[in-house]
Amino acid sequence: MSLRLETLALSLLCQSSSPQLRTELISLLRSHPFLSPDHQAILTALLSLPPSSSPADIRLHLPAALTRLGFPDTDTTPFFSPLSQSQIDEVIRYFRQDAAQNSKPR
Numbered sequence: 001m002s003l004r005l006e007t008l009a010l011s012l013l014c015q016s017s018s019p020q021l022r023t024e025l026i027s028l029l030r031s032h033p034f035l036s037p038d039h040q041a042i043l044t045a046l047l048s049l050p051p052s053s054s055p056a057d058i059r060l061h062l063p064a065a066l067t068r069l070g071f072p073d074t075d076t077t078p079f080f081s082p083l084s085q086s087q088i089d090e091v092i093r094y095f096r097q098d099a100a101q102n103s104k105p106r
Helices: 003-015 019-030 037-048 055-068 085-103
Strands: none
16 A cells, blocks of 8 residues: 555546446545544545535535634645545555455455
């Protein structure tokens, strides 16, 4: 796992207009052990917003949601940088594999 993949996953969650993709990504990220406390806070903040929030609404309301969680200085700008299709595919592939590995009995 890398901070880069976490950032890309959260970026996709912030920018996606697809309810199906957002639902799947949230499901994959809920049990993910984030490397960055800021990244965990961003996911928590995103989950506090209405599920039907558009990317524009997320951009507008995410900073306030982070402030309410005690993360007022978190820069959300990187999470709204455009993603390439290869980055999107990489994120989905990685987190699907990660979820599959973590669901196997040990």
